[in-house]
Amino acid sequence: MTDPVAPPAGRRLRPLILLCLIALAGGLAWYFLVRAPAAPPARVASPWTGPVPVRVVDARLENLSVEVKAIGTVTPLNNVVVRSRVDGQLQSVLFQEGERVKAGELLAEIDPAPYRVRLAQAEGQKQQNLAQLKNAENDLAVYRRLFEQDSIARQQLDTQAALVNQLRGTLMSDQAQVDDAKLQLDYTRIVAPIAGRLGLRRVDAGNLVTTGDAEGIVSITQTQPIGVQFTVPEVQLPAIREAHAAGRLLPVEAWDRNEQQMLAEGVLTTLDNQIDLATGTLRLKAQFDNRDDALFPNQFVNVRLRVRTLEDAVTIPVDAVQYGSQGTYVYMIAEGKAVLRPIRLGPSTGERAAVLEGLKAEDQVVLEGLDRLREGRAVTVVTTPPPSSPVLQPGGG
Structure with a gap:
């Protein structure tokens, strides 16, 4: 019986080498994942750590028109369906x-042929009765002479006089028939x-x-001049009634749907006699010359009714006004920092608003860059914004 052959020495060393490699990999993993300190996260720098770029405008002293805006409908002053008055x-x-x-x-x-025939018949009847009347009047003249000579009785004279009056009435009726026939022919x-x-x-x-x-032959619509009907809230009614009662012609402007183009200028002419209970509004009517036919019947337009004009009012752009818990305010610039200035607003129209308190003419207020402003924030005033910069946009505070 022979002894088994022993394995080579290299084959006996392979498991030992494999165990050493696994131990080395585990040690490296433990060092880098657990023992090594984590690198601090990268800090993102804020783009607005410096002064905020803003644009400012001057408060202006000007006349400000106080307007009431409404939606109106163009309505013709007269609209007629032309119908025939004869068959x-x-x-x-x-x-x-x-x-x-x-x-x-x-x-x-x-x-007109049938109506010419009727006219001829009426005129013929009139002519016939006219001849009878003349004959009866001649007989009446004879009877009067005979009665004066006591040749006929009084009754015979009265009978002839009644016949004359009867024929005169008939002649008047004949004349009416002639006039009616002429009128029908004219129609x-x-x-x-x-x-x-x-x-x-x-x-x-x-x-x-x-x-x-009922359809008629054609319709005629009067478009020169033409009217516009619109409604205003009853809270705005006192100022309008006061101006209208004083005899002032209140200007009215009609603008297109997008309020980009003024179509016509006119004046307020009529106020309705009662307020609509369902809507709390009053209907008004304005009149326009409309010589260029810019206004078309039943067209929808935006109406601007100028109620009054504020003389020498301090005005600023509406976009510069901010609203907060402290009321209305604007931002001004003092020593390179934003300063909050409370104001009291008056009427506004279009893109400008009147300032009753808090500002004077030529005061500068911030118009653009408002969304990043706070009290005391450092600012820099720019005159020309970069073409693609999103920085200088009107915004709320």
Whole structure:
């Protein structure tokens, strides 16, 4: 029986080397993860540690118009549907759709033949009764002479006088029939009752028209001048009524939907006689010449009613005004730092507001850079902002 062969020496050393490597890796991991001190986190520097760049503007001394803003609807002063006043066949249409017409201008004609016949009949009847009246008047003159000669009885004279009066009444009725026939014949010529702009034609030549046709032939809308109706809250009513009662013509401006373009200028003409209980508003009407047709019927417009004008008022941009627990205020600059200045505001209009207390003309207030300002914060006044800088933007304090 033979002895087993012993393994080589290199194979016996491999497990020992592997254990040494594992121990070395564990020691390094323990040193770097547990023993080594953690590096301090990087500190992010604030971009606004220095003075805040701001833009300032001067308070101005100027006349400030106090305005009431509202939404209005353009309404024509007159809108007429032209209808026929007699029945008949529409012989001709003499207008173009959409054109302007003057009052009394001929628009259409209805076949006049039947009405000329009626006029001739009325005139013939009148002529016949006129001849009878003349004959009766001649007989009455004879009867009066005979009665004076005591040749006829009184009753015969009175009978003849009654016949004359009867024929005179008949003649008056005949004249009325003639006048009515002439009027009906005149109605075959359809004329414009008012001046204005025509709408779309609603009937064509050759059709039969009647007096009861609700659609009519065409509509006419008066656009020069034209009105605008709008409403104002009742809290603003006293100032408007006071100015209107004093006989002042309050200017009114009509602007487009985006309030980018003024369309027309007019004056306030009418105040309604009662406040709407549901909305607490009062309806008003203004009138505009509208010579360039900038205002169109039923168009929605933004209305600015100028109630009064503040003379020599101290004004600043509305964006410079800040609101807080201490009331309204602005930021001013003193010795390179922001200073909070309380103010009392008056009326505002557009982009400017009147300051009743707290500022005087030519005082400088901060307009841009307000979102980073606090009392005592260091500032630097700039005149031209960088093209792409988001720094100088109007903001709240």
